[in-house]
Amino acid sequence: MSGPHSPGRRLVPAYLATAGSARPSRNTVDRITIVAGASRDVPEGLGPAQHRIAQLLQSGSLTVVEVAAYLRLPVSVVKVLVSELVDSGHLLARAPVPPAGRYDRQLLERVLSGLRAVRG
């Protein structure tokens, strides 16, 4: 559970990482929304935290919660930053199965057959 940083108070408050934005610009960002960089290059002119997100997602796709874990940022902060990066076209987002569709029989059958395959 211990990372490379010693426990202690956060030196930069979370609200500075988002430049004062308190809420995601889109409320569709879930912890398991999959995000990826929209281009191969890390865009110029981003704030430090957004730059790190763009850098991390330059090489592939991850969910919002994985971005938060790898960058050691609170999920609520990453949601705000990711929303802005999606709005500005820097990131592409893939929504998870919507709550209304989660009990679709076909989806559940796919999950079940997937789990059986994992079990071997």
Added chain:
Amino acid sequence: MGFAPSAADMTGSVVPAGTDAVYLPADHTAVKIVVAGPFAVGKTTLVRSVSEIRPLHTEEVMTSAGALVDDLVGAAAKSTTTVALDFGRHTLPHDLVLYLFGTPGQRRFRALWDDIAVGALGAVVLVDTRRLEDSFEAMELIEERGLPYVVAVNCFPGAPSYPVVRLRQALDLHPDTPLVACDARDTTSCVDALIALVTHLIAHYAEDPA
């Protein structure tokens, strides 16, 4: 807990974080299942047993009132606390990727529940037969959110085993709610508990396209 990024961390002047990131295959759709229960019941162990990546954790910032900090500016004046949340993932055939979230089953974490339970397929509630009642709060939080669940008895060595009928009675389970035995250290056993949940979902919740 290893959180609390340093100033250098936040300005990106250190080695790029996430170089050990295991990226997702293209075009996958994410689904999630909640793993709930009291402290030290085996949530982290189960998540670790199923996860194909090194299990990760986030630090969730809570106010003393038990709210997740969404209003970051207003939160500066409140007293806050953090709770570590373990999660893992497993890529499934058919372009799916399953996320498991170990979620503490205490009512003071209800705001966290509101965030995690949205869109979750269901939950696995872990119980320890030496302290069944410790899992009641998690079961209530799940029921309040209308989330289907299975109860998995984590078979700790030396813990008493009871007849299923008595366990169901003691846990006051709905007749349809599955009760399974599980060894959280054993991957196959954990996957079986997940299979029991999804089988339950198909039997009682599956909807056919209109």
